Amino acid sequence: MPVRSAIVLAAGEGKRLRPLTRHRPKPMLPAGTKPILEHVFDELIDAGIEEVTVVVGYGRSAVQSHFGSSYRNVPIEYVVQENQLGSGHALAVAAATVDERTLVVNGDQLVDRQIVGDVITAHEDAPDAVATIGVINHDELSEYGGVIVDADDTVSEIVENPTDDRVYRLNAGVYALESDAIETMTSVEPTAGEFSLTDGLAALVAGSGTVRAAASDGMWIDATYPWDLLEVAEALFETGTVESEIASSARVHETATIVEPAIVAPDCVINAGAVVGPNVCLGQNVTVGANATVGRSVVDADSRLGANATALDCVTGRGVRIGPASTIVGGPGDVRVEASVHRDERLGALIADRTTDEGGVTYAPGTIVGAAATIRAGTTVRGSIDSETEVR
Amino acid sequence: MCGIIGYVGGEDGPDAIDVLLNGLSQLEYRGYDSAGVGLANASLSVHKAEGELSKLRSVLPTESLRGGHTGIGHTRWSTHGPPSNANAHPHTDEDDRVAVVHNGIVENYQALRDELVDAGVSFESETDTEVIPHLIADSLEAGDDPECAFRRAIDRIEGSYAIAAVVDGVDDLFAARNESPLVVGVGDDGHYLASDVPAFIDHTDRVVYVDDGEFVRLSATDYRITDADGTVLEKPVETVDWDAEDTGKSGYDHYMLKEIHEQPTALRQCLRGRVDELAGEITLTELSELDHDGPIQFVACGTSYHAALHAATVCRERGLHANAYVASEYAADRIPVGPETLVIGVTQSGETADTLRALREANRAGARTIGVTNTVGSSATRVCDDVLYIRAGPEIGVAATKTFASQQIALTLLAGQLNGGLSYDAIEALRSVPDQVQTVLDTSRAKTVAEELVGSDAFLFIGRGLAYPVALEGALKFKEITYEHAEGFAAGELKHGPLALVTDETPVFAVVTGDGETARKTISNIKEVEARNAPVVVVTDGCSEAERYADYVLEIPETDDIGAAVVANVQLQLVSYWVANRMGRSIDKPRNLAKSVTVD
Numbered sequence: 007m008p009v010r011s012a013i014v015l016a017a018g019e020g021k022r023l024r025p026l027t028r029h030r031p032k033p034m035l036p037a038g039t040k041p042i043l044e045h046v047f048d049e050l051i052d053a054g055i056e057e058v059t060v061v062v063g064y065g066r067s068a069v070q071s072h073f074g075s076s077y078r079n080v081p082i083e084y085v086v087q088e089n090q091l092g093s094g095h096a097l098a099v100a101a102a103t104v105d106e107r108t109l110v111v112n113g114d115q116l117v118d119r120q121i122v123g124d125v126i127t128a129h130e131d132a133p134d135a136v137a138t139i140g141v142i143n144h145d146e147l148s149e150y151g152g153v154i155v156d157a158d159d160t161v162s163e164i165v166e167n168p169t170d171d172r173v174y175r176l177n178a179g180v181y182a183l184e185s186d187a188i189e190t191m192t193s194v195e196p197t198a199g200e201f202s203l204t205d206g207l208a209a210l211v212a213g214s215g216t217v218r219a220a221a222s223d224g225m226w227i228d229a230t231y232p233w234d235l236l237e238v239a240e241a242l243f244e245t246g247t248v249e250s251e252i253a254s255s256a257r258v259h260e261t262a263t264i265v266e267p268a269i270v271a272p273d274c275v276i277n278a279g280a281v282v283g284p285n286v287c288l289g290q291n292v293t294v295g296a297n298a299t300v301g302r303s304v305v306d307a308d309s310r311l312g313a314n315a316t317a318l319d320c321v322t323g324r325g326v327r328i329g330p331a332s333t334i335v336g337g338p339g340d341v342r343v344e345a346s347v348h349r350d351e352r353l354g355a356l357i358a359d360r361t362t363d364e365g366g367v368t369y370a371p372g373t374i375v376g377a378a379a380t381i382r383a384g385t386t387v388r389g390s391i392d393s394e395t396e397v398r
Numbered sequence: 399m400c401g402i403i404g405y406v407g408g409e410d411g412p413d414a415i416d417v418l419l420n421g422l423s424q425l426e427y428r429g430y431d432s433a434g435v436g437l438a439n440a441s442l443s444v445h446k447a448e449g450e451l452s453k454l455r456s457v458l459p460t461e462s463l464r465g466g467h468t469g470i471g472h473t474r475w476s477t478h479g480p481p482s483n484a485n486a487h488p489h490t491d492e493d494d495r496v497a498v499v500h501n502g503i504v505e506n507y508q509a510l511r512d513e514l515v516d517a518g519v520s521f522e523s524e525t526d527t528e529v530i531p532h533l534i535a536d537s538l539e540a541g542d543d544p545e546c547a548f549r550r551a552i553d554r555i556e557g558s559y560a561i562a563a564v565v566d567g568v569d570d571l572f573a574a575r576n577e578s579p580l581v582v583g584v585g586d587d588g589h590y591l592a593s594d595v596p597a598f599i600d601h602t603d604r605v606v607y608v609d610d611g612e613f614v615r616l617s618a619t620d621y622r623i624t625d626a627d628g629t630v631l632e633k634p635v636e637t638v639d640w641d642a643e644d645t646g647k648s649g650y651d652h653y654m655l656k657e658i659h660e661q662p663t664a665l666r667q668c669l670r671g672r673v674d675e676l677a678g679e680i681t682l683t684e685l686s687e688l689d690h691d692g693p694i695q696f697v698a699c700g701t702s703y704h705a706a707l708h709a710a711t712v713c714r715e716r717g718l719h720a721n722a723y724v725a726s727e728y729a730a731d732r733i734p735v736g737p738e739t740l741v742i743g744v745t746q747s748g749e750t751a752d753t754l755r756a757l758r759e760a761n762r763a764g765a766r767t768i769g770v771t772n773t774v775g776s777s778a779t780r781v782c783d784d785v786l787y788i789r790a791g792p793e794i795g796v797a798a799t800k801t802f803a804s805q806q807i808a809l810t811l812l813a814g815q816l817n818g819g820l821s822y823d824a825i826e827a828l829r830s831v832p833d834q835v836q837t838v839l840d841t842s843r844a845k846t847v848a849e850e851l852v853g854s855d856a857f858l859f860i861g862r863g864l865a866y867p868v869a870l871e872g873a874l875k876f877k878e879i880t881y882e883h884a885e886g887f888a889a890g891e892l893k894h895g896p897l898a899l900v901t902d903e904t905p906v907f908a909v910v911t912g913d914g915e916t917a918r919k920t921i922s923n924i925k926e927v928e929a930r931n932a933p934v935v936v937v938t939d940g941c942s943e944a945e946r947y948a949d950y951v952l953e954i955p956e957t958d959d960i961g962a963a964v965v966a967n968v969q970l971q972l973v974s975y976w977v978a979n980r981m982g983r984s985i986d987k988p989r990n991l992a993k994s995v996t997v998d
Contacts, residue, residue, distance in 0.1 A: 029840040062649060067839070071659040075646030084649030257676045273666065273829070275675045291666065291829060293675065308833035325833040360837060360955075 009109050009126045009182055012055045013100045015203075016043055016113030017063030017087040025358035025376040025393060026232045026323050030068035033113040035229065036306050037238050038248045038287045039271045042229070043069065043113045045247070047077050050111065053122035056080060059103050060113065061096040063087040094201035098192035105185060110203075112179035116238065118247065120224030121178050128159075128220035129182035136187040136215030139207065141175035142226050149230060151177035151204055155219040164208045175219065177204075178226045187215065232374075233341065233353040235304050235321050239287050243267040253290075262294075277313070295330060302336070303354075312365055319354035323377065326357045329365025339371025342390045348372075358393065400474045400487070400501040400992075401425030402580075403597045404562040404571045407467040407588030408618040412601070414469035415460055417590070421597035422451050422471045427794050428501075428593060429475025429992040432486035436497030439466035442566040444497050446472075446486035450987070467588070467618065468569055470562045472499035475992040480524075489528040491535030492519065495566045498534070500527040501593055502578040505557035530555065534563060545615060548572040549628075552613070558751060560593060560608075573614040579749045579777060580608040582621055584635055589616040595638050595775075596792065606633050607775045636775070652985045654795035654879070658971050659839055662832040664790040664800040665964075668807045669828060678822045680815050685768070685784050688815050692738035694720040695765075696809075697728050697756040701798040701874060702744040705805035707867040708963060709742070712810050716817040728756040737764035740816075744809065745769065746793065746801045748776020757781050770808060772801050786812055795986045797878045799971050802871060806964050807831065827958040831965065834955040838968045847935055847950045848976030854933070855903040857882060858896065859970070860889040860923060863916045864963040865909035872907060872970035879978040879985050889923040902931035907970065909937045910944040911954070911962035917942040924948075935973075937966045 020032025027035070033043035043060075050058065058077070062069045062084050073082055087099045097110060109126065111117065121140045129138035139161055141153045147167075152174030154163040168174050183191070190213060191206025211217050225245055229238050242248040252258060253272040262276040265283030271290040276282060279297040288294070289306040295313035303320040311317060312329045318336030328334070337352035355369040358377035368386040375381070376393030385397050403421040405414050418435045426433075433454040434446025443463065447454040451473065472487035488497040504510070507526035514532050515521070521528055530551055537547035544565040552561065558577035565572075573580060573591050583590030583598040583605055590598035591614060595605060608614055608623060612631065615622045623631045650656035672681055682688075694713055696706035706722035713720035723733060725743070735741060741760035745753040748771035757767050758781060769778035769785045772793065779785045790804035807828065814820035820828070851857070857876055861869035866888050873886035887896050889908065900906065906927045910920045924947045928934050936948040939956040952969040954962065978985050 066649065067659050070649040070656070071663065073648070074660075075648040081646075082648070086649065255670050257674055259676055273670060275829075277676065291832065293826075293829070308830070308836075325830075325837065359840075360833075 008054075008130060009107055010055065011057040011059065011104065011106065012050050012109040012111055013097065013104065014043070014046060014050070014058060014060045014111050014113040015093055015096045016069055017061045017066070017096050018090050018093070018114070019064040020114055022230060023232050025374070026321075026356075027065070028323075028359055028377045028393065030065040031063075031114070032229075034065065034068045034072065035232075035235060036287065036289060036304055037116055037229075037235070038242050038304075039269050039289050041072060042116060044072075044077075045116050046111060046113055047073070047080075049117060049119040049122055050109070051078050051080050052119040053126060055109060055122075057083075059083045059085055059100050061085050061087050061100045063090050063096070091196070092200035093203035094192060094194065094206045097188065097203060097206070098201065101188045101192055104188065107182065107184050108188075110181040110183055115179050116225065116227040117178055117180055118225040121180050121222040121226060124222040124224065125180045125182050125220045128218060132216070132218050134216045135218040136184045137207070137210055138182040138218045138220050140178040140180035141219045141221055142178050142223065144176035144226070147174050147176055150228070153177050153219060155221070159218050159221070161211050161217040161219050164204055164211055166202075166204050175221065176226070178222065181207075231343070231348070232321060232356050233351055236302060236319060236352070239304050240285050240302075243285060271307070289324070317354065319352055320357070321353070321355075322357045323359035323361075325360040327362040328357070329363045329367060329383065331365055332363050332367040332369070334369040335371060337371050339373075341372040341374065343374070400472060401428035401593045401597070402499045402501050402560055402562055403471045403590070403592040404499075404573060404616065405467075405469055405588060405590050405598075406569065406571050406616045406618050409467070411467055411585075411587035411618070413464050414466045415458070415463040417598070417601065418469050418471035419451070419455065420600060421590075421592060422473050424596040424599075425473050425593060426451055426987065427796060427992065429473050430987050431476045431481035432474045432483070433472065434486045434488050434499075435469055435471040436488035436490075436499070436564055437463055437466045437469040438564040438566060438568065439463070442490070442494050442497055442564065444488050444490055444494070446483060446488070448481050448483050448486060468564055468571060470497060470499045470564055470571065484523045485525050487527060489523060489525065489531050491531040493535065495538060496531040496534045496563060498527060498531045498561060498563045500530060500559055500561045502559035502576070503557045504529060504555045504559065506555065510554065530561060531563070534565070538565070544568050544570070545572060548574070549613060562591060569617060571616045573608075573616070575608045575612055575614075576610050577751065577754070577777070580614070581775070582606040582608060582614060582616070582623070584621065588618055589621045591616060599638070603638050604635050605638055605775070606635055609780065638774070651979075652795065652975075654797055654799060654975055654985050657793055657795050657800045658968065658975065660791065661800045661803045661968065662836045662839070664804050665807055665832040665835060667789040667791065668804045669832075672811055673820075673825045673828055675822065675825050675829060678819065678825060680811050680819055680825075682786060682811060682815055684786055685815070690740045690766070690816060692719075692740060694718055694740045694742065694816065695733065695735065695760075696720065696722040696742045696744060697725045697753055697760075698722070698744035699725050699750055699752050701802050701871060702746060702750070702753070702805060704867045704871040704874065705802055705809055706742075706744045707870070708806050708864060709744070709809035709813055711864055711867070712813040712960060713816065716813065718813070718817055720813075723756070725750070725752040725756040729759060735760050735763045735765050739763070739765040740768065741765045742768045742770060742812070743778055743782060744805060745778050746772045746788075746798055746805070748773040748778035754778060754781055768812070770805065770812065772804070796988055796991050797875055797974075797985070799875075802967065803835070803964050806960075806967075810960050824958065824960070827961045830957060831961045834957055834961060834965045835968050837955050838965055842952065842969060842972050843950075844952060844969055844972035845976045847952065848973050849980060850950065851905045851933065851935070852977050852980045854905050855883075855901065856899060857884040858899065858904055858906045858927075858932075859884065859886040859909075860892060860906060860920065861886075861909040862889040862920045864959045865911065865916075865920070865966065868909050868963050868967045868970065869907070871967055872909075872974070875971055875974040876977070878991060879974055879983055879988050880981055881983060881989070882977070889920045892923050893926055897926060897930070900927050900930045900932045902933070905933040905935060907935045907937065907973070908944070909966045910942055911939045911966065912959060913941040917944065920944070921947065937969045
């Protein structure tokens with residue numbers, strides 16, 4: 007029986023992506039101009055998945071309203087995880103809707119159809135496998151799940167955030183599971199109140215059934231921090247996952263310049279003399295003022311850049327207003343998040359949903375501004391600014 | 399006003415009972431007082447039940463009905479006779495040879511009924527519809543073939559109708575239309591007809607719209623549409639772009655909440671390609687040259703009427719001579735209308751009988767007519783000279799939400815166009831509305847306010863200028879889904895009478911935006927109710943000092959008065975929703991109401 011259905015886990019906020027996650031979960035943050043989750047759906051559907059169940063929770067109306075009841079003619083069922091008690095719990099919540107072998111995929115990381123296809127094929131070709139885990143080679147494993155794969159492609163161990171120097175593959179967050187494997191995984195006792203998917207997998211590996219690894223060299227990208235969205239966009243351009251495009255409903259003045267790669271989404275307006283690109287993604291209904299410059303930036307929907315503004319290495323949330331002649335000079339800079347400092351990140355500024363600057367504002371490299379803040383005209387800002395504050 | 403469906407399939411097609419029940423579930427928005435089906439299998443069998451479709455499902459001997467491929471179905475909103483099993487459709491003749499479903503009103507039914515009773519026919523229901531099967535049976539008795547008998551019966555009735563009939567022993571299905579919607583679906587393994595496309599969209603997206611005065615005969619392999627003389631008509635087969643899945647609840651508890659959350663998307667669709675901030679232009683491609691300098695009349699009902707009031711105010715602010723009229727009062731009021739008048743009918747469904755009647759009168763008087771609607775192929779699009787689509791997408795909740803917002807915006811564009819365009823600032827403000835609505839959806843405290851105020855004696859809504867239609871709409875939405883007493887007033891009218899209603903148990907919702915004279919005057923009216931200890935809820939952008947007099951504040955982003963009218967209304971939609979939810983009301987199908995009102 008082929009793998010036809012998928013469960014996509016999209017209920018968690020993704021706290022490290024704050025302040026962009028104020029009203030939506032990490033899967034709805036823009037990879038280019040589309041939500042991460044939309045890319046995931048595209049790859050699943052291209053890999054032949056015909057039914058999708060999405061586990062939603064934090065900021066769920068953002069997911070539900072974006073996709074509605076179907077996406078590309080594939081029906082989407084929503085299952086609500088009221089309290090986010092971990093990815094294993096999310097799977098348990100969705101499991102009730104599934105009575106056959108299914109794919110389980112993280113909704114907050116980019117995977118391509120190759121990984122998805124490799125997992126499906128490997129699972130279908132291995133009648134003894136109760137589960138098949140997609141794995142890739144990756145340098146940086148300390149933040150992710152490590153998988154020890156034996157010579158016969160069976161999984162012998164799963165380790166979260168491994169620090170020893172054994173040979174690990176990275177768990178790409180794509181699983182093909184038999185229904186009784188889901189049962190085993192979801193009956194694991196919680197540790198510290200959290201049901202983690204990895205604990206469930208570990209139980210499966212320890213059990214009698216065979217867990218296989220499907221090695222893939224497909225694309226896998228995760229945004230760990232909000233400024234990673236810039237690298238995500240660049241990677242999408244480089245790999246040809248997204249292509250430069252100016253939507254037909256966008257209005258671009260004849261004297262404006264678009265430097266590829268760049269995406270100008272529907273309803274955008276680019277005024278006279280503006281320069282947009284390269285490596286720029288403008289979400290829908292973004293406005294770029296006359297003679298403004300935008301380079302290597304992800305500007306989310308409904309944001310406006312005033313005339314003569316400059317934005318380099320910039321990530322914005324939705325409905326952000328960058329005033330006339332404001333300057334985001336670009337990275338590298340030190341980024342301060344709570345107690346930690348990330349040195350020399352290539353970030354000009356990160357500005358969360360519906361923050362307004364009145365114009366003539368200078369952003370020191372690495373500045374983070376929370377949501378719905380107001381920055382008065384002529385101010386210089388640096389460091390980390392809380393949501394709903396006024397800077398004068 | 400009701401929904402009808404009919405189906406004739408081949409041996410390989412789906413069972414009629416499945417097609418009918420599935421279709422009726424998509425038509426329940428048109429009425430849910432009762433539902434019924436009539437199947438022509440070996441013999442004619444009719445099943446019906448008072449109440450929502452689920453009641454019918456629970457009493458149907460579904461398995462014994464399998465294998466049949468011809469049938470009709472009906473979901474009812476009562477006009478003649480209360481909701482009951484007897485008054486549910488289909489109706490039959492005395493010998494159960496003919497079953498009929500009908501949407502509309504037989505205006506001469508009393509005369510026909512008297513005549514039939516005199517001839518010895520006994521009636522089972524109080525409906526106007528029941529005369530039709532008796533008339534058909536009469537003609538069959540006289541030796542007419544089924545199609546001829548159907549035509550003779552239709553010839554005798556006056557009024558509005560979409561009618562479908564099945565006859566015992568005949569595989570084909572007969573239908574006719576006059577002033578009630580009817581559309582034929584052309585499938586690979588059968589043919590369909592219904593009041594609205596979603597009823598059969600699961601089976602086919604190829605449709606033929608039936609016009610007034612036309613007859614339909616469906617068989618498994620063919621369909622034939624004829625005029626009153628029996629001449630066969632060649633009508634275009636259109637492909638509808640309507641994803642059946644759009645009509646799911648997508649994880650929301652109610653369609654209404656889903657549709658409230660769809661407003662940013664709906665508004666983007668409404669604006670797309672129509673406003674150009676670079677050139678400062680509006681383009682409404684559907685409309686031919688809009689060079690009009692005579693009076694402008696908006697006609698509409700219910701929520702659409704509030705959008706019409708909004709439009710008329712926007713026009714008048716720009717120096718145009720414009721008024722809004724309740725469509726059902728339009729004729730009675732003897733509003734002067736002539737070739738110099740532009741009459742704009744606003745109807746979400748495009749099938750609102752009152753509005754269509756007013757538009758037809760305007761046509762007769764020589765006025766130019768524009769229909770502003772959400773429904774491609776609806777009657778309004780054919781009655782009017784021009785049509786402007788609001789592009790809100792399908793709305794299932796009976797209480798209109800996203801279609802109102804889209805009407806406000808589409809009508810603002812139309813008003814701007816009538817005045818030669820909109821300013822750059824106005825276009826910028828319009829382009830910001832979708833995100834401002836999203837801001838309200840992301841941050842609203844309406845649920846908390848609703849929980850505080852639920853159980854109050856009555857709920858009053860006030861506003862001035864463009865906030866006045868918002869107050870009326872806020873009150874209408876509130877009463878529709880909570881069943882509580884709610885009234886909207888022009889803020890200045892409060893002191894001329896309604897103030898007598900105000901107590902500490904009557905919350906007053908005041909919409910105050912900007913800091914101009916309009917806001918200052920409304921604040922004076924707020925003080926009047928505050929002095930009577932009424933709980934005050936202000937919906938405000940924070941520009942004025944209104945918050946000082948408020949017990950609760952529902953914030954909206956700062957924008958111009960047009961944008962504010964759209965955004966403020968969203969806060970009131972949410973208040974209504976959460977109060978109704980708290981009270982356990984049937985939010986998507988409020989009692990006694992239906993979505994598309996195709997009777998006068």
